[in-house]
Amino acid sequence: MKTAVPERVKGVCCPPSIPLSIAKVDACVDVLKALADPTRLQMVGALKRSSQPVCICDFTAAFDLSQPTISHHMAKLRDAGLVEVTKRGIWAYYRLADRLEPRTRALLDVLV
Amino acid sequence: MKTAVPERVKGVCCPPSIPLSIAKVDACVDVLKALADPTRLQMVGALKRSSQPVCICDFTAAFDLSQPTISHHMAKLRDAGLVEVTKRGIWAYYRLADRLEPRTRALLDVLV
DNA sequence: CCGTTCCATTGACAGTTGTCTATGGGTTTG
DNA sequence: CAAACCCATAGACAACTGTCAATGGAACGG
Numbered sequence: 001m002k003t004a005v006p007e008r009v010k011g012v013c014c015p016p017s018i019p020l021s022i023a024k025v026d027a028c029v030d031v032l033k034a035l036a037d038p039t040r041l042q043m044v045g046a047l048k049r050s051s052q053p054v055c056i057c058d059f060t061a062a063f064d065l066s067q068p069t070i071s072h073h074m075a076k077l078r079d080a081g082l083v084e085v086t087k088r089g090i091w092a093y094y095r096l097a098d099r100l101e102p103r104t105r106a107l108l109d110v111l112v
Numbered sequence: 113m114k115t116a117v118p119e120r121v122k123g124v125c126c127p128p129s130i131p132l133s134i135a136k137v138d139a140c141v142d143v144l145k146a147l148a149d150p151t152r153l154q155m156v157g158a159l160k161r162s163s164q165p166v167c168i169c170d171f172t173a174a175f176d177l178s179q180p181t182i183s184h185h186m187a188k189l190r191d192a193g194l195v196e197v198t199k200r201g202i203w204a205y206y207r208l209a210d211r212l213e214p215r216t217r218a219l220l221d222v223l224v
Numbered sequence: 225c226c227g228t229t230c231c232a233t234t235g236a237c238a239g240t241t242g243t244c245t246a247t248g249g250g251t252t253t254g
Numbered sequence: 255c256a257a258a259c260c261c262a263t264a265g266a267c268a269a270c271t272g273t274c275a276a277t278g279g280a281a282c283g284g
Contacts, residue, residue, distance in 0.1 A: 005165050005198055005205040010252070010259065013203075014173035018158045018166065021224075025150050028223060032153070036144035037272085038137050046130045053117050054130065057230065061126035069273055071232055086117055090230045090281050091125075093117040106222045110215060111140060112133075122229060122282070149242085169260070181243055183262055202251050202260045 031104055034080035035111065039063055040073050044082060044096070045112035053086055053093035143216055146192035147223065151175055152185050156194060156208070157224035165198060165205035 035041050042063075047054055060070045074094060077083045082100070086093045100108070147153050154175075159166055172182045186206060189195045194212070198205045212220070 005200050005203070006167070008167060008201070008203050010202070013167070013169040013260070015170070018170050018174040019161070020154050020174055021157055022154070025153055029148055029150050029153055032144055032148035032223075036141055036148045038141050039272090041137055041141055041144070042132050042134070045133055049131070055118070055120060055125070055230095057125040058127070058130050060230095062130040062132055065272095066274055067231075068233080068275080072272080075232080087231090087280095088117050089120070090122070090228095091117070091120050092231060103222060107219070110218045110222055111144075125230070151242090167260095172260095177242095178244060179261075180245080180263080184242080187262080199250095199261090204261060 028103075031080055031082070031107065034076055034082055035107075037073065037076075039065065039070075040077055041112065043073065043077065044108065047083060047094060047096050048108055048112050050095075053095040056092045056094055140215075143192055143194070143219065146188055146194055147219075149185065149188075151177065151182075152189055153224065155185065155189065155206075156220065159195060159206060159208050160220055160224050162207075165207040168204045168206055 035044065043059060046059075046062075056070065056074055059074070060067045063070060065073075074083065074085075077094075078085065081097055082104070083094050084097050086095070096108070147156065155171060158171075158174075168182065168186055171186070172179045175182060177185075186195065186197075189206075190197065193209055194216070195206050196209050198207070208220070
Protein backbone atom coordinates (compact mmCIF):
# COMPACT_ATOMS: atom_id res chain seq x y z
CA MET A 1 0.00 0.00 0.00
CA LYS A 2 1.82 3.00 -1.26
CA THR A 3 -0.14 5.56 0.71
CA ALA A 4 0.78 4.19 4.13
CA VAL A 5 3.04 6.93 5.37
CA PRO A 6 6.32 6.05 7.10
CA GLU A 7 6.74 6.65 10.82
CA ARG A 8 8.67 9.69 11.91
CA VAL A 9 10.38 10.91 15.05
CA LYS A 10 10.08 14.56 15.83
CA GLY A 11 13.36 16.40 15.56
CA VAL A 12 14.95 13.56 13.64
CA CYS A 13 13.42 14.92 10.50
CA CYS A 14 15.38 15.30 7.35
CA PRO A 15 18.15 12.76 7.16
CA PRO A 16 19.89 13.02 3.80
CA SER A 17 17.90 10.07 2.65
CA ILE A 18 16.56 10.62 -0.84
CA PRO A 19 18.66 9.12 -3.61
CA LEU A 20 18.70 11.78 -6.29
CA SER A 21 19.62 11.07 -9.86
CA ILE A 22 21.52 14.21 -10.63
CA ALA A 23 23.06 12.96 -13.85
CA LYS A 24 21.44 14.13 -17.07
CA VAL A 25 18.87 16.15 -15.19
CA ASP A 26 20.02 19.45 -16.64
CA ALA A 27 20.09 18.13 -20.19
CA CYS A 28 16.60 16.74 -19.70
CA VAL A 29 15.39 20.04 -18.31
CA ASP A 30 16.73 21.90 -21.32
CA VAL A 31 14.62 19.77 -23.63
CA LEU A 32 11.58 20.18 -21.40
CA LYS A 33 12.02 23.94 -21.31
CA ALA A 34 12.21 24.02 -25.09
CA LEU A 35 8.94 22.10 -25.33
CA ALA A 36 7.13 23.89 -22.52
CA ASP A 37 5.61 26.58 -24.71
CA PRO A 38 2.41 26.30 -26.75
CA THR A 39 3.91 27.68 -29.93
CA ARG A 40 7.02 25.54 -29.81
CA LEU A 41 5.13 22.39 -28.87
CA GLN A 42 2.84 22.84 -31.85
CA MET A 43 5.80 23.55 -34.08
CA VAL A 44 7.44 20.31 -33.05
CA GLY A 45 4.18 18.45 -33.51
CA ALA A 46 3.74 19.83 -37.01
CA LEU A 47 7.31 18.93 -37.92
CA LYS A 48 6.87 15.44 -36.54
CA ARG A 49 3.71 14.86 -38.55
CA SER A 50 5.10 16.35 -41.75
CA SER A 51 6.65 14.09 -44.33
CA GLN A 52 8.66 16.98 -45.68
CA PRO A 53 10.72 19.76 -44.13
CA VAL A 54 8.51 22.76 -43.43
CA CYS A 55 9.29 26.28 -44.56
CA ILE A 56 9.37 28.55 -41.55
CA CYS A 57 7.21 31.05 -43.41
CA ASP A 58 4.35 28.57 -43.02
CA PHE A 59 4.67 28.84 -39.27
CA THR A 60 4.70 32.60 -39.56
CA ALA A 61 1.37 32.31 -41.35
CA ALA A 62 -0.11 29.67 -39.07
CA PHE A 63 0.46 31.44 -35.77
CA ASP A 64 -0.79 34.85 -34.82
CA LEU A 65 2.70 36.03 -33.97
CA SER A 66 5.24 38.28 -35.62
CA GLN A 67 7.92 36.87 -37.88
CA PRO A 68 10.76 37.61 -35.41
CA THR A 69 8.87 35.82 -32.68
CA ILE A 70 8.47 32.72 -34.82
CA SER A 71 12.14 32.88 -35.70
CA HIS A 72 12.98 33.25 -32.04
CA HIS A 73 10.97 30.18 -31.05
CA MET A 74 12.54 28.12 -33.81
CA ALA A 75 15.97 29.23 -32.63
CA LYS A 76 15.15 27.87 -29.18
CA LEU A 77 14.24 24.53 -30.70
CA ARG A 78 17.49 24.62 -32.65
CA ASP A 79 19.52 25.41 -29.54
CA ALA A 80 17.89 22.48 -27.77
CA GLY A 81 18.96 20.23 -30.62
CA LEU A 82 15.41 19.30 -31.48
CA VAL A 83 15.27 20.62 -35.03
CA GLU A 84 17.62 21.19 -37.93
CA VAL A 85 17.47 23.61 -40.81
CA THR A 86 18.16 23.44 -44.51
CA LYS A 87 18.45 26.73 -46.36
CA ARG A 88 17.52 26.85 -49.99
CA GLY A 89 17.36 30.10 -51.83
CA ILE A 90 15.56 32.59 -49.65
CA TRP A 91 13.72 29.90 -47.75
CA ALA A 92 14.58 28.07 -44.56
CA TYR A 93 13.16 24.57 -44.16
CA TYR A 94 13.01 22.96 -40.75
CA ARG A 95 12.69 19.32 -39.73
CA LEU A 96 13.08 17.26 -36.60
CA ALA A 97 16.73 16.55 -35.89
CA ASP A 98 17.97 13.42 -37.61
CA ARG A 99 19.81 11.92 -34.65
CA LEU A 100 17.62 12.57 -31.67
CA GLU A 101 18.52 10.69 -28.52
CA PRO A 102 16.24 7.69 -28.07
CA ARG A 103 14.84 9.19 -24.88
CA THR A 104 14.08 12.43 -26.64
CA ARG A 105 12.44 10.57 -29.49
CA ALA A 106 10.35 8.63 -26.99
CA LEU A 107 9.41 11.88 -25.32
CA LEU A 108 8.13 13.31 -28.59
CA ASP A 109 6.23 10.11 -29.31
CA VAL A 110 4.37 10.56 -26.06
CA LEU A 111 3.82 14.27 -26.47
CA VAL A 112 2.92 14.92 -30.10
CA MET B 113 13.75 11.17 -48.37
CA LYS B 114 12.55 13.51 -45.73
CA THR B 115 15.18 16.15 -46.33
CA ALA B 116 14.13 16.90 -49.89
CA VAL B 117 12.68 20.34 -49.49
CA PRO B 118 9.41 21.26 -51.21
CA GLU B 119 9.39 23.68 -54.11
CA ARG B 120 8.34 27.24 -53.46
CA VAL B 121 7.21 30.17 -55.50
CA LYS B 122 8.43 33.55 -54.42
CA GLY B 123 5.69 35.77 -53.10
CA VAL B 124 3.32 32.84 -52.69
CA CYS B 125 4.89 32.09 -49.38
CA CYS B 126 2.86 31.36 -46.32
CA PRO B 127 -0.43 29.78 -47.25
CA PRO B 128 -2.32 28.79 -44.09
CA SER B 129 -1.13 25.26 -44.66
CA ILE B 130 0.06 23.71 -41.43
CA PRO B 131 -2.51 21.60 -39.62
CA LEU B 132 -2.09 22.49 -35.98
CA SER B 133 -3.40 20.35 -33.18
CA ILE B 134 -4.50 23.07 -30.83
CA ALA B 135 -6.50 20.81 -28.56
CA LYS B 136 -4.88 19.81 -25.29
CA VAL B 137 -1.77 21.81 -26.07
CA ASP B 138 -2.18 24.13 -23.11
CA ALA B 139 -2.79 21.29 -20.67
CA CYS B 140 0.26 19.53 -22.00
CA VAL B 141 2.34 22.67 -21.67
CA ASP B 142 1.29 23.08 -18.05
CA VAL B 143 2.68 19.64 -17.23
CA LEU B 144 5.85 20.34 -19.16
CA LYS B 145 6.35 23.63 -17.36
CA ALA B 146 5.95 21.89 -14.04
CA LEU B 147 8.62 19.38 -14.98
CA ALA B 148 10.99 21.83 -16.66
CA ASP B 149 12.97 22.61 -13.53
CA PRO B 150 15.88 20.59 -12.12
CA THR B 151 14.55 20.55 -8.57
CA ARG B 152 11.02 19.58 -9.53
CA LEU B 153 12.16 16.96 -12.02
CA GLN B 154 14.29 15.31 -9.36
CA MET B 155 11.45 15.51 -6.86
CA VAL B 156 9.15 13.71 -9.25
CA GLY B 157 11.83 11.15 -9.99
CA ALA B 158 12.36 10.47 -6.31
CA LEU B 159 8.62 10.13 -5.73
CA LYS B 160 8.29 7.79 -8.67
CA ARG B 161 11.08 5.57 -7.41
CA SER B 162 9.91 5.56 -3.83
CA SER B 163 7.68 2.76 -2.60
CA GLN B 164 6.33 5.00 0.14
CA PRO B 165 5.13 8.59 0.29
CA VAL B 166 8.04 10.91 1.01
CA CYS B 167 8.07 13.49 3.79
CA ILE B 168 8.73 16.89 2.29
CA CYS B 169 11.33 17.54 4.97
CA ASP B 170 13.51 14.98 3.21
CA PHE B 171 13.50 17.14 0.13
CA THR B 172 14.36 20.14 2.23
CA ALA B 173 17.40 18.21 3.42
CA ALA B 174 18.33 16.76 0.04
CA PHE B 175 18.42 20.02 -1.91
CA ASP B 176 20.51 23.03 -1.13
CA LEU B 177 17.48 25.29 -1.05
CA SER B 178 15.45 26.95 1.67
CA GLN B 179 12.37 25.30 3.12
CA PRO B 180 9.95 27.80 1.54
CA THR B 181 11.52 27.24 -1.85
CA ILE B 182 11.04 23.49 -1.55
CA SER B 183 7.46 24.07 -0.48
CA HIS B 184 6.97 26.39 -3.42
CA HIS B 185 8.24 23.81 -5.90
CA MET B 186 6.05 21.12 -4.43
CA ALA B 187 3.06 23.44 -4.68
CA LYS B 188 3.76 23.82 -8.38
CA LEU B 189 3.74 20.06 -8.79
CA ARG B 190 0.48 19.96 -6.84
CA ASP B 191 -1.08 22.65 -9.01
CA ALA B 192 -0.11 20.67 -12.09
CA GLY B 193 -1.88 17.64 -10.64
CA LEU B 194 1.29 15.58 -10.60
CA VAL B 195 1.52 14.91 -6.87
CA GLU B 196 -0.80 14.52 -3.92
CA VAL B 197 -0.25 15.11 -0.25
CA THR B 198 -1.21 13.32 2.94
CA LYS B 199 -0.81 15.25 6.17
CA ARG B 200 -0.11 13.34 9.34
CA GLY B 201 0.76 15.13 12.53
CA ILE B 202 3.25 17.81 11.72
CA TRP B 203 4.47 16.02 8.61
CA ALA B 204 3.39 16.28 4.99
CA TYR B 205 3.92 13.20 2.84
CA TYR B 206 3.91 13.50 -0.91
CA ARG B 207 3.39 10.88 -3.60
CA LEU B 208 2.71 10.78 -7.31
CA ALA B 209 -0.95 11.42 -8.05
CA ASP B 210 -3.02 8.26 -8.02
CA ARG B 211 -4.98 8.90 -11.18
CA LEU B 212 -2.51 10.39 -13.59
CA GLU B 213 -3.64 10.60 -17.18
CA PRO B 214 -2.14 7.74 -19.21
CA ARG B 215 -0.22 10.23 -21.33
CA THR B 216 1.20 11.90 -18.26
CA ARG B 217 2.15 8.54 -16.81
CA ALA B 218 3.87 7.63 -20.06
CA LEU B 219 5.67 10.95 -19.98
CA LEU B 220 7.03 10.21 -16.53
CA ASP B 221 8.05 6.75 -17.59
CA VAL B 222 10.17 8.25 -20.33
CA LEU B 223 11.58 11.02 -18.19
CA VAL B 224 12.39 9.57 -14.80
C1' DC C 225 22.25 47.07 -60.37
C1' DC C 226 18.28 47.85 -57.75
C1' DG C 227 14.03 46.53 -55.61
C1' DT C 228 11.68 42.62 -53.50
C1' DT C 229 11.28 38.73 -50.62
C1' DC C 230 12.48 35.88 -46.71
C1' DC C 231 14.95 35.19 -42.55
C1' DA C 232 17.80 36.21 -38.34
C1' DT C 233 19.45 39.42 -34.98
C1' DT C 234 19.12 43.34 -31.97
C1' DG C 235 17.10 46.18 -28.47
C1' DA C 236 13.28 47.26 -25.57
C1' DC C 237 9.70 46.11 -22.44
C1' DA C 238 6.20 43.73 -19.69
C1' DG C 239 5.18 39.44 -17.48
C1' DT C 240 6.66 35.27 -15.30
C1' DT C 241 9.79 32.56 -12.42
C1' DG C 242 13.05 31.06 -8.79
C1' DT C 243 14.87 32.34 -4.66
C1' DC C 244 15.14 34.26 -0.09
C1' DT C 245 13.49 36.30 4.54
C1' DA C 246 9.77 36.92 7.46
C1' DT C 247 5.57 35.39 9.27
C1' DG C 248 1.70 32.61 10.75
C1' DG C 249 -0.86 28.30 11.50
C1' DG C 250 -1.27 23.63 13.05
C1' DT C 251 0.55 19.73 15.93
C1' DT C 252 3.06 17.68 19.48
C1' DT C 253 5.56 17.75 23.94
C1' DG C 254 7.11 19.43 28.33
C1' DC D 255 -0.26 26.85 28.55
C1' DA D 256 4.17 27.51 26.36
C1' DA D 257 7.83 26.06 23.61
C1' DA D 258 9.45 23.40 19.75
C1' DC D 259 8.77 21.61 15.38
C1' DC D 260 7.09 21.26 10.54
C1' DC D 261 4.87 23.34 6.77
C1' DA D 262 2.63 26.95 3.84
C1' DT D 263 1.95 31.62 2.51
C1' DA D 264 3.21 36.46 1.68
C1' DG D 265 6.30 39.94 0.10
C1' DA D 266 10.48 41.39 -2.22
C1' DC D 267 13.82 41.12 -5.71
C1' DA D 268 16.82 39.61 -9.46
C1' DA D 269 16.86 36.80 -13.51
C1' DC D 270 14.73 34.84 -17.25
C1' DT D 271 11.09 34.73 -21.03
C1' DG D 272 7.87 35.98 -24.69
C1' DT D 273 6.69 39.52 -27.57
C1' DC D 274 7.21 43.33 -30.82
C1' DA D 275 9.35 47.04 -33.96
C1' DA D 276 13.40 48.07 -36.28
C1' DT D 277 17.32 46.67 -38.72
C1' DG D 278 20.45 44.11 -41.66
C1' DG D 279 21.89 40.31 -44.63
C1' DA D 280 21.35 36.96 -48.28
C1' DA D 281 19.12 35.44 -52.55
C1' DC D 282 16.36 36.15 -56.47
C1' DG D 283 14.31 38.80 -60.56
C1' DG D 284 13.68 42.51 -63.73
